[in-house]
Amino acid sequence: MxxxxxxxxxxxxxxxxxxxxxxxxxxxxxxxxxxxxxxxxxxxxxxxxxxxxxxYTQEESIYIGMLQKMYGEDDYYISIAFNDAVPDSFHNTFHRNTEDYIGELISKTEDHERYKIKKSVAQKYFDVRGLDTIIILNDDQERIDTLFRKNYEYFSDQLESQVIATYEKTKIVNKDEDYLCMSNNDIVLSxxxxxxxxxxxxxxxxxxxxxxxxxxxxxxxxxxxxxxxxxxxxxxxxxxxxxxxxxxxxxxxxxxxxxxxxxxxxxxxxxxxxxxxxxxxxxxxxxxxxxxxxxxxxxxxxxxxxxxxxxxxxxxxxxxx
Incomplete structure (x- = not known):
């Protein structure tokens, strides 16, 4: 780097x-x-x-972002942020003391490491509302698939470390590219x-x-x-x-x-x-x-x-x- x-x-x-x-x-x-x-x-x-x-409340909201392909693996992921209840001073503390918050090693490659994070930890410190089920859209702004969360994880590579929500590939979502996604909702798409x-x-x-x-x-x-x-x-x-x-x-x-x-x-x-x-x-x-x-x-x-x-x-x- x-x-x-x-x-x-x-x-x-x-x-x-x-x-x-x-x-x-x-x-x-x-x-x-x-x-x-x-x-x-x-x-x-x-x-x-x-x-x-x-x-940060339980107020209804829609997450809108990009689902990214994990390099060298089959899974996809979304980066997730600390919630508003977590003070800024804790952000560095979390990353300096990750062993207190992470669980088992999921995978390790030459490029990155993935560790599982318990759902209770993710819900306490991060804004994960609505990410258990996400909607996938194509370039024509049409809904093409629905994905279900696999894990909350701590992901570390040569560039950065971050907390992510991961999703498995499907018959439709399987390309090495980013997909527009949003948390599951009943909004009329236009x-x-x-x-x-x-x-x-x-x-x-x-x-x-x-x-x-x-x-x-x-x-x-x-x-x-x-x-x-x-x-x-x-x-x-x-x-x-x-x-x-x-x-x-x-x-x-x-x-x-x-x-x-x-x-x-x-x-x-x-x-x-x-x-x-x-x-x-x-x-x-x-x-x-x-x-x-x-x-x-x-x-x-x-x-x-x-x-x-x-x-x-x-x-x-x-x-x-």
Whole structure:
């Protein structure tokens, strides 16, 4: 593991708590976002991105994330986060004293080790609500399978250590790829608009806003009613500035943004219908490292805001079957 990777893993663990969540924040205290490019300064409208913070209770929620294939094995897994009742100070304590919480060794390879965790331990310290049964969806946002939890485990490899929920492969879920998944629910599924690449539209958007990024990691657009919604994920690196940026646009005008130490490579649609909001799974990463994770993000089309759903949990009243 290189030094940069270790550095950024510590950053991630310190504010994510192993989860696939993070805080969306603006660059300046006055809630305006300023990017300096050569001798120009561009400001977006004042905007405070929403942070969805829900106390850890037995309140009904839906987990939405990505089911990942375990390298070199047949099982799949979901990363799980500490629950809100667990203080941040305990996170490092848990990882330093894993022998107090883990059980038997499940498997050991050249790349990783897997240890079983008792259900009582997982329920006490981690947010595992609804993960006994999960729904699997395909790229067309259609339900294709249902999986049942196999184990709670402590998983350790050369990059990181984390607590996971594992699932066995099936006749349908058996490929070496990630699958969109959500905890079992009776919500009516409804397809969400898909972002598509358009290099010409990207170039026009950058020119209009006087953006001169060093690297563009992702650029996509979609049509919603009479508006074109697009986003650009890019980095700016020079003698004065070193930062990663994610900008959301409506008709080429910036409406909200994320300025942080990570970037977004793609956004996958989540087929849950909300009156004025689209849901997406964002693939996020720290450039020049092996660190990556996924988050549940909402685009509030009425108020022109980005929303981040803590621990990939959706708390809302939705239309049920």
């Amino acid at each position: 290189n030094t940069n990777t270790l550095k950024y893993l510590l950053i991630i663990l310190s504010f994510l708590g192993i989860s696939c969540t993070k805080e969306i924040k603006n660059q300046n205290k006055d809630n305006s976002i300023v990017i300096t490019k050569e001798d120009k300064t561009v400001e977006t409208p004042e905007r405070t991105s929403d942070i969805i913070n829900s106390e 397809k969400t608009s898909v972002f598509k690449k358009d290099s010409t539209y990207l170039a026009k958007t950058l020119i209009k806003n006087s953006f001169h990024p060093s690297n563009v990691y992702a650029h996509y657009k979609m049509i919603k009613n009479t508006d074109t919604i697009s986003f650009v994920s890019f980095g700016i690196y020079n003698n004065k500035i070193q930062k990663e940026c994610f900008y959301l646009f409506k008709n080429k005008n910036p409406i909200d943004s994320i300025i942080n130490e990570y970037s977004i490579s793609k956004m996958l649609p989540v087929p849950i219908s909300m009156e004025t909001e689209n849901l997406y799974i964002a693939y996020e990463f720290i450039p020049d490292t092996d660190a990556f994770w996924v988050s549940l993000i909402g685009i509030d089309l009425k108020n022109d805001k980005l929303k981040n759903y803590k621990r990939n949990r959706l708390y809302t009243s939705l239309k049920k079957e």
